Ligand SMILES: Nc1nc2c(ncn2[C@@H]2O[C@H](COP(=O)(O)OP(=O)(O)OP(=O)(O)O)[C@@H](O)[C@H]2O)c(=O)[nH]1
């Protein structure tokens with residue numbers, strides 16, 4: 408059976424690695440055979456054991472010292488070199504025979520999203536795992552209606568670029584999220600009214616112009632609220648990831 412391939416995606420610091428660790432703990436608890444793949448050559452430490460670690464190919468710090476380049480270029484170059492070695496990842500998966508593979512991605516999300524090798528990698532990896540993205544945003548990214556709209560667009564951008572199903576997560580809910588966040592997500596009229604109150608000028612017009620367009624195309628999204636600090640929502644996320652692959656499951 409082809410294993411599930413869960414890609415933890417999102418901007419820097421939202422909790423990708425922490426959430427991956429929490430999902431791995433649940434996976435262990437449920438008796439499934441898992442593998443962890445680290446695609447981030449810039450991370451310093453990881454809270455789980457890996458089947459494949461990008462840092463065994465190259466590290467961002469190493470590359471900066473070696474080639475006298477800055478951190479951003481070093482990250483792009485390091486990631487490109489890691490992806491060039493993707494057959495090592497595929498071979499390890501074939502050999503290890505996991506039922507689920509978790510992929511941690513670089514903190515600078517544009518490195519993963521826009522690298523010209525990423526579509527090739529994702530298309531090839533589909534021969535070894537059934538890929539699904541977990542797009543993670545944090546409490547700061549949904550502080551008000553305007554921010555929520557921008558973040559939803561970012562999630563849509565991931566889906567369009569990567570062409571894999573995406574589950575959307577709001578993490579760090581222990582730090583506080585708007586009490587009406589669920590209504591803003593599910594009820595477009597309500598969201599529009601909030602933007603009308605909160606925003607002014609060009610920003611308001613732009614956001615109001617965007618909402619119907621992308622919400623009509625995308626439909627309603629099921630969002631999972633998580634906190635790795637207090638351990639909430641992780642089981643829901645785990646269940647939804649598995650539902651996506653059930654004949655009756657979908658992401659809406
Ligand atoms: N309060 C709170 N903090 C969290 C939560 N999840 C992660 N953090 C903290 O957020 C910080 C970043 O977490 P990481 O898991 O490293 O985030 P990341 O997205 O992997 O970070 P990069 O790989 O650097 O982009 C750490 O200090 C975590 O302890 C959460 O649910 N609540």
Ligand SMILES: [Mg+2]
Pocket residue numbers: 423424425447450511514
């Ligand atoms: Mg990380």
